[in-house]
Amino acid sequence: MNMTKGLSLRSMEIFVTVVEKGSMSEASKHLNMTQSSISQHISNQERLFSTTLFDRTVRPLAPTPAGHTYFQYAQQVLDQVGIMWSTLQKINIVPLNQIRIAVIDTLADTLVPELTYKIGQILPKGSIKITSGQTDDHRDALLNRRTDIIITMDPMIDVDNMERHPLYREPFLMALPENSPYQADDIEQLYDKLPFIRYSPKLPISRLIEQHLRRLRLNIPHRFELDTTRAIMPLIAAGRGWTLTTPTGLLDSRHSLKNVKIIPLPFTNFHRDISLVARNKELGKLPKELAHLCKKHLKNVALAEITKKMPWVIEEIKFF
Incomplete structure (x- = not known):
């Protein structure tokens, strides 16, 4: 006799949820399923076992004696499946002989040393390859299996079968020369006197900034286009222009900020995640562990340095 014929772990999980929630309607909300679909799963199990699992004459819905027995066994089975899943994931990490991580360019100097050290502890054998670069390149590398983990502006919500761990949200701010005569209530005065330094249009951060400026109907002329905050900040320190950037973008060029003034935006604020x-x-639990590590390092170590220059910004940075 084939006892597993027609037996489904998913149906078992649905049955347990109905018992725990006390109704099919509440279970449907929890499982994001239609009530009719849940009812069909229950009916299929009753036919499979040739018994009634719920007393439908009472409210809240209650299991019959057979249903109560099934509930106890189903809980044990699902618990064991969870343990099996966790164990197999841990086993899957052990034989890794290489882990490849790509970090957004503005966080490279901040995160790469810490990631290298910590991953070396988590995976004491094998090689660790960490590269930096641009968000669009990292997306392509992950899709084409040239890298395993990316730290990025792009959560890739349009792609199935990805696990996403939000790290933080940060505001955009304005960076301009320390001795700039700019007044917060007159942005036109600023770009009449100093050119706007733009990130290269191929970069996601540039596209995000330009979209926001268009929403505000601000057509700000620019003279320079550069690829990195690290390249932009020396120009601003020398009094050659101004830009819009982010706190962790400034981490990448923190040694060039001596003559740079950082202020909140004078118009509607916006952010990046x-x-x-x-x-x-x-990769089992490794992505989750690394996400926790990144948040801890940025919050407790890296941002402490940059917020000395702009203490007001720490309240606007949200860690998930």
């Missing part, structure tokens, strides 16, 4: 993304269920 940074996430850690990996292919789903391929």
Whole structure:
């Protein structure tokens, strides 16, 4: 006799949820399923076992004696499946002989040394490859299996089978020369006197800034286009222009900020989110562990340095 024929772990999980929630309607909300679909799963199990699992004459819905017995066994089975899943994921990490991580360029100097050290502890054997670069390149590398984990502006919500760990949200701010005569209530005065330094249009951060400026109907002329905050800040320190950037963008060029003034935006604020993304269920708990590590390091170590220059900004940075 084939006892597993027609037996489904998903149906078992649905049955347990109905018992725990006390009704099919509440279970449907919890499981994001239609009530009719849940009812069909229950009916299929009753036919499979040739018994009634729920007393439908009472409210809240209650299991019959057979249903109560099934509930106890189903809980044990699902618990064991959870343990099996966790164990297999841990086993899957052990034989890794290489881990490849790509970090958004503005966080490279801040995170790469810490990631290298910590991953070396988590995975004492094998090689660790960490690269930096641009968000669009990292997306392509993850999709084409040239890297395993990316830290990025792009959470890749349009791609199935990815696990996403939001790290933090940070505001955009304005960076301009220390001795600039700019007044917060007159942005036109600023760009009449100093050119706007723009990030290269191929970069996601540039596209985000330009979209926001268009929403505000601000057509700000620019003279320079550069790829990195590290390249932009020396120009601003020398009095050659101004830009819009982010706190962690400034971390990348923190040694060039001596003659740079950082102020909140004089118009509607906007932000960017940074996430850690990996292919789903391929690396066990490693992506989650690294996400926690990144947040802890940025919050407790790296941002402490940059907020000395702009203490007001720490309240606007949200760690997920």
